Amino acid sequence: MSSQAIANRALDQGAGVLRLTPTWVPRSFCIPGCRIKLHPDDYYALGAERGGIDERWFSSTTPADNGPLTSKNEGLSHIVVEDGDSTEQFLLRDAVNELKGQLIGEKLWEEHECLPMYSKFFDNQGALPFHIHHDDEYAARVNAKGKPEAYYFPPQVNNHGGDFPYTFMGLNPGVTKDEVRDTLVRFTEGDNRITDLSAAYALKPGTGWDIPPGVLHAPGSMCTYEPQKASDVFAMYESVAHDKVIPEELLWKDTPKDQVGNFDYLVEVIDWEANIDPNFVANHFMNPIPVAELETMRSEGYEEKWICYRSEAYSAKELTVLPGGSVTIRDNGAYGLIVLQGYGKLGVWDIETPSIIRYGQLTHDEYFVSESAAKDGIKISNPSKTDPIVMLKHFGPGVNPVLTP
Secondary structure, X not given: OOHXXXXXXXXXXXXXXXXXXXXXXXXXXOOEOOOOOEOHHHOOOOOOOOOEEEEEEEOOOOOOOOOXXXXXXXXXXXXXXXXXXXXXXXXXXXXXXXXXXXXXXXXXXXXHOOOOEEEEEEOEOOOOOOEEOOOHHHHHHHXXXXXXXXXXXXXXXXXXXXXXXXXXXXXXXXXXXXXXXXXXHOHHHOOOOHHHHOEEEEOOOOOEEEEOOOOOEEOOOOOEEOOEEXXXXXXXXXXXXXXXXXXXHHHOOOOOHHHOOOHHHHHHHOOHHHHOOOOHHHHHEEOOEEOOOHHHHHHOOEEEEEEEOOOOOXXXXXXXEOOOOEEEEOOOOXXXXXXXXXXXXXXXXXXXXXXXXXXXXXOOOEEEEOHHXXXXXXXXXXXXXXXXEEEEEEEOOOOOOOOOO
């Protein structure tokens, strides 16, 4: 059967909603926080050399960039296609390429010819090193795309805050480029203490932050839902984080070969005005915004809120279907979703939230909704008398009507 036939069968089988498999990604420089429901025996399923599995990627058509040991299709989401007793898996990326606008919408396909965003959980016991994501201009110099990203801290996966539930973001007003350059020059001499030039903000479950490209940040140790542009570019500007030495090669990651060793280039990548912004909190913090009047939604059996809304590249919602509720939800574009709590029906699918997942196990908690199905509306039913269904939904550009730059 051709790849297009498989993609069409999957779309027909789900009535416009594709079932996805869990996509696990390790990071060699991180210790897992053990909050993403992976079985305790499986956090090092890929071997100690690859590092612990501390990320789960959602609706991803973007391969992970994990160095020379990166496995084939690492970071790419797969569709589950069932036929009687047989089960096949098919890359979401291939489905997008085959179905084009039929899946993601004609406008999105014409403008990008791909699904230009994905989301993930990152789940670290400690904070990540202070680092930066390049904008489109600098990413293009290594044949990549820039990477804005956003954070939301779901209560369902934050039963503990980890070792350091604070995030360093930006630079203190008054910091100079020479001060930053000096820390980068000292990268191989031990702890370069670059976060002395920044401020750490306490993280609160149920809220989020917006991080445009060019803004330095060291994500804290809460389990984080992270919608982002479809890119994996970054450079680590901190040399020692939580007693772990960062390899020098990561300082120069995604730097053109002819610029490696040029510390002025690393400073140039920084969006200076955004980093020293005295109104950083007001311009980057995100409290959820209800999509309609809360009491009206509750009377209809649900609540829905925008949780990521400051970027033109993506947006995200949190949908809660109350116990006993049944509601049809319509959206303006295709989206991926992850179910965090509860069980019930999503269109033709039975959905449920697993308590624990073995590496390689299939689940019924992650889906991708085509644009036509989203616009027609997806019926979601919650048969529980006590437990809400809670899901997070990630969208590409052009969907969010309440964009707050």
